[in-house]
Amino acid sequence: xxxxxxxxxxxxAEQIHQxxxxxxxxxxxxxxxxxxxxxxxxxxxxxxxYVGMKEKTSARLGIASRTRVFAADATQAELLAxxxxxxxxxxxxxxxxQTPVPRQIDSTAVSEAVLPSxxxxxxxxxxxxxxxxxxxxxxxxxxxxxxxxxxxxxxxRIAGAEVVILGRGMLVGKPLLAILLQKAPHAxxxxxxxxxxxxxxxxxxxxxxxxxxxxGVPEYLKADMIRPGAxxxxxxxxxxxxxxAKGGSRLVGDVDFARVQPVAGKITPNPGGVGxxxxxxxxxxxxxxxxxxxx
Amino acid sequence: xxxxxxxxxxxxAEQIHQxxxxxxxxxxxxxxxxxxxxxxxxxxxxxxxYVGMKEKTSARLGIASRTRVFAADATQAELLAxxxxxxxxxxxxxxxxQTPVPRQIDSTAVSEAVLPSxxxxxxxxxxxxxxxxxxxxxxxxxxxxxxxxxxxxxxxRIAGAEVVILGRGMLVGKPLLAILLQKAPHAxxxxxxxxxxxxxxxxxxxxxxxxxxxxGVPEYLKADMIRPGAxxxxxxxxxxxxxxAKGGSRLVGDVDFARVQPVAGKITPNPGGVGxxxxxxxxxxxxxxxxxxxx
Numbered sequence: 001x002x003x004x005x006x007x008x009x010x011x012x013a014e015q016i017h018q019x020x021x022x023x024x025x026x027x028x029x030x031x032x033x034x035x036x037x038x039x040x041x042x043x044x045x046x047x048x049x050y051v052g053m054k055e056k057t058s059a060r061l062g063i064a065s066r067t068r069v070f071a072a073d074a075t076q077a078e079l080l081a082x083x084x085x086x087x088x089x090x091x092x093x094x095x096x097x098q099t100p101v102p103r104q105i106d107s108t109a110v111s112e113a114v115l116p117s118x119x120x121x122x123x124x125x126x127x128x129x130x131x132x133x134x135x136x137x138x139x140x141x142x143x144x145x146x147x148x149x150x151x152x153x154x155x156x157r158i159a160g161a162e163v164v165i166l167g168r169g170m171l172v173g174k175p176l177l178a179i180l181l182q183k184a185p186h187a188x189x190x191x192x193x194x195x196x197x198x199x200x201x202x203x204x205x206x207x208x209x210x211x212x213x214x215x216g217v218p219e220y221l222k223a224d225m226i227r228p229g230a231x232x233x234x235x236x237x238x239x240x241x242x243x244x245a246k247g248g249s250r251l252v253g254d255v256d257f258a259r260v261q262p263v264a265g266k267i268t269p270n271p272g273g274v275g276x277x278x279x280x281x282x283x284x285x286x287x288x289x290x291x292x293x294x295x
Numbered sequence: 296x297x298x299x300x301x302x303x304x305x306x307x308a309e310q311i312h313q314x315x316x317x318x319x320x321x322x323x324x325x326x327x328x329x330x331x332x333x334x335x336x337x338x339x340x341x342x343x344x345y346v347g348m349k350e351k352t353s354a355r356l357g358i359a360s361r362t363r364v365f366a367a368d369a370t371q372a373e374l375l376a377x378x379x380x381x382x383x384x385x386x387x388x389x390x391x392x393q394t395p396v397p398r399q400i401d402s403t404a405v406s407e408a409v410l411p412s413x414x415x416x417x418x419x420x421x422x423x424x425x426x427x428x429x430x431x432x433x434x435x436x437x438x439x440x441x442x443x444x445x446x447x448x449x450x451x452r453i454a455g456a457e458v459v460i461l462g463r464g465m466l467v468g469k470p471l472l473a474i475l476l477q478k479a480p481h482a483x484x485x486x487x488x489x490x491x492x493x494x495x496x497x498x499x500x501x502x503x504x505x506x507x508x509x510x511g512v513p514e515y516l517k518a519d520m521i522r523p524g525a526x527x528x529x530x531x532x533x534x535x536x537x538x539x540a541k542g543g544s545r546l547v548g549d550v551d552f553a554r555v556q557p558v559a560g561k562i563t564p565n566p567g568g569v570g571x572x573x574x575x576x577x578x579x580x581x582x583x584x585x586x587x588x589x590x
Contacts, residue, residue, distance in 0.1 A: 108430060128427050129420030132473065133465055135403065138420070160494050168476055170428055177472075178427065181463055181488050190494065192487040193476050197455050199485065203502075 003261055007154045007233075007268045009146075013276035016149065016284060017061060023287045024062040027294070034290035036065045036094045036120070037086050041079065041105065042072030047098045054096070057279050063286055064091075076105045080113050087115040093293050094120035094286035117293065120285035122175065132178045139285050144176035146277025147212060147233055152186050154266055156210065156231050159188040164208035166254065167215035168195040172235050176212060201225075213254035221255045229265040235274050298556055302449045302528075302563045304441075308571035311444065311579060312356060318582045319357040322589070329585035331360045331415070332381050334392040336374065336400065337367030342393045349391070352574050358581055359386075371400045375408050382410040388588050389415035389581035412588065415580035417470065427473045434580050439471035441572025442507060442528055447481050449561055451505065451526050454483040459503035461549070462510035463490040467530050471507060496520075508549035516550045524560040530569050 027034055036058055038051050051067060058065035070079060079101075086095050095118045097110050111123040119127050122141030130138030140148075151158055163180055167173040173193060180189040192208075194201045195215070205211050205225045213221045214235035226232060236254025253270035261267050268274055322329055331353055333346050346362060353360035365374060374396075381390050390413045392405050406418040414422050417436030425433030435443075446453055458475055462468040468488060475484040487503075489496045490510070500506050500520045508516045509530035521527060531549025548565035556562050563569055 108428075125424030125428060125430070125433070126421045127424065129422065129424030132423050132427050132469055133403075133420060135420070160492050162494065168478065174427055174476075177476075181469075181472075181490070183463065183490070183492070188490075188492040190487065190489055190492075190499070192485065194485055195476070195478070195483075197478070197483040197485075199455050199457065204485070207498075 005261065005264060005266050007150055007266050007273060009150060009268055009273040009276045012150060012153050013146075013280040015153070016277075016280040017057070020280070020283045020287050021061045023291070027287070027290055028062065030294070032290060032294050033091070034063045034094075034287055035089075035092045036063050036096065036286045037089075037092045038065060038067040039070070039079070039082065039086075039095070039097045040067065041070040041074055041098075041101045044100065047100070051098050054279055054282060057283060058286075061283055063283065072102055074102075074105070076109060079105055079110065083110070083113045087113075087118060092118065093290035094118055094282075096121050096282065118289060120282060120289055122285070123170070128170075128175065128178075131175060134182045134184065139289070140179065140281075141171065141175050142278045142281040142285065143172050143235065143274065144179055145281040145285075146274055147172070147176055147235065148179050148186070149281065150233065150268065150274065150277055151210065151231070154231075156266065158186050158210070161189045161209040162207060163189040163191045163210045163212070164204045165191065165193050165212045165214065166195070166201065166205070166221070167213070167235075168193055169214065169216075172212075172214035176214070215254055217254055218252045219254070219256040221260060223256065223259040223263045226260060226263055228263050230263075232260055232264045232267040233274065234268050234270040236270065237275075300556065300559060300561050302445055302561050302568060304445060304563055304568040304571045307445060307448045308441075308575040310448070311572075311575040312352070315575070315578045315582050316356045318586070322582070322585055323357065325589070327585060327589050328386070329358045329389075329582055330384075330387045331358050331389045331391065331581045332384075332387045333360060333362040334365070334374070334377065334381075334390070335362065336365040336369055336393075336396045339395065342395070346393050349574055349577060352578060353581075356578055358578065367397055369397075369400070371404060374400055374405060378405070378408045382408075382413060387413065388585035389413055389577075391416050391577065413584060415577060415584055417580070418465070423465075423470065423473075426470060429477045429479065434584070435474065435576075436466065436470050437573045437576040437580065438467050438530065438569065439474055440576040440580075441569055442467070442471055442530065443474050443481070444576065445528065445563065445569065445572055446505065446526070449526075451561065453481050453505070456484045456504040457502060458484040458486045458505045458507070459499045460486065460488050460507045460509065461490070461496065461500070461516070462508070462530075463488055464509065464511075467507075467509035471509070510549055512549055513547045514549070514551040516555060518551065518554040518558045521555060521558055523558050525558075527555055527559045527562040528569065529563050529565040531565065532570075 116126045122139040127138040202225045210231045212233045218238040234253035234255040242250045411421045417434040422433040505526045507528045513533040529548035529550040537545045
């Protein structure tokens with residue numbers, strides 16, 4: 001019997017897309033065309049898929065996007081020079097450099113080159129710092145912002161909750177920590193960040209009201225590691241070998257979904273949970289950038 | 296019988312001062328005079344004392360300092376204009392605007408006005424963001440950096456330790472969290488941040504290897520709230536009424552020191568623990584700013 005405790009990321013993302021589309025319309029009525037630039041370096045297959053999805057969603061919401069593809073052997077100087085062009089281009093409100101970039105390019109230098117006011121990925125140190133300081137005029141990176149929205153729109157009480165985040169990456173763990181610990185509406189949680197060097201992760205996850213798994217270990221979170229009724233958010237995207245699957249491998253999350261779902265209070269499916277939210281937040285950040293640049 | 300478990304902040308700070316003085320000498324041999332500017336607004340008595348102490352320590356270490364005092368009714372524009380002057384002044388390597396500033400001045404705007412490369416207080420969002428991202432080319436704010444040095448120089452094992460921080464202020468709790476959670480030497484801790492909205496703080500402090508009290512509640516941390524042998528760092532500075540004391544009040548920390556000391560493995564006295572470290576880290580940041588600006 002299917003359980004009714006799924007957090008439907010696709011439906012929530014679609015709701016946010018509708019809100020964003022309405023804001024695009026409002027901008028267009030003022031004669032403003034929101035513009036988003038994608039930059040991709042090399043031919044990483046996953047990056048091509050991701051940028052393609054973002055292009056399609058932009059078009060559907062009425063955001064004008066353009067994509068520049070650099071060869072895999074592009075130099076950092078070439079990339080930075082192009083970012084400067086985009087920084088100066090008034091028709092572009094948001095800039096996204098798809099990660100990963102090839103080895104010869106310093107991804108920190110790339111993040112710092114994007115103008116903070118066009119940094120819709122929320123990777124610039126000034127935006128990370130503003131998030132940590134509790135300022136609300138910066139950009140929050142898309143995946144943690146998406147996790148936050150999933151919790152809010154699923155009616156999960158965050159204030160005062162015990163939250164355990166697994167993984168301290170800059171894409172999810174660290175910024176999500178910064179979001180949830182703030183003295184602010186839909187935040188105010190008591191947050192613990194666990195990682196590869198943590199001693200007894202299960203002792204933390206077992207006491208949590210909300211567990212966010214973002215460490216990149218396939219099906220790491222097991223049913224006996226959570227408290228019955230806990231909310232479980234699975235951010236993991238891991239490719240594992242599977243002879244029965246097409247291509248010999250399949251994608252799994254960081255949660256042992258089949259066994260955890262019956263114990264959890266609410267849980268994200270994966271796919272169909274956090275994934276769609278990342279794009280939704282990117283589009284929302286872009287429209288916010290366009291609004292802020294033109295108000 | 297006095298216990299031998301005190302972390303002597305004065306002695307450790309003095310050790311760091313000696314190291315800093317040697318670096319000042321090395322700069323002077325290259326013809327460089329490190330310069331630090333203090334800015335104070337109004338006549339807050341505590342601010343006068345703090346700036347006075349920092350001036351004295353600068354002089355002792357061979358750092359040239361100057362102080363500009365604005366009237367309590369100074370405008371934000373006047374203050375920001377002066378900060379721009381200091382930003383452009385090549386003889387000044389570090390800028391410190393003493394907090395608190397009067398109500399008519401937006402302290403966020405002040406933090407953001409200081410050039411990140413002269414922000415020896417580590418308050419600029421770009422420096423906070425770099426700290427969170429694990430970059431090592433920014434400035435870390437002085438009190439959390441001082442707590443970190445106290446732990447390191449007292450031989451406390453941080454990697455893998457369970458750390459509980461009480462208080463989420465931008466002066467201590469948040470940046471200390473960012474320091475200790477990094478994948479880095481003398482970090483790699485499992486960190487929980489508790490605050491006024493946390494549900495059961497004692498359940499966290501009782502499982503901690505290291506407790507840092509920085510919430511600003513007089514003698515909040517009691518002996519039954521820690522595990523025997525835990526390391527306790529008291530960052531609190533609270534003035535409480537005391538008819539027997541000179542002036543009718545005295546300063547106490549966030550730790551019930553007399554009763555916690557016998558249970559703790561190591562503990563900071565207060566005063567004489569974290570306090571002296573803050574100035575030591577300010578001086579060290581200043582000399583680092585001078586080195587970076589002139590290399």
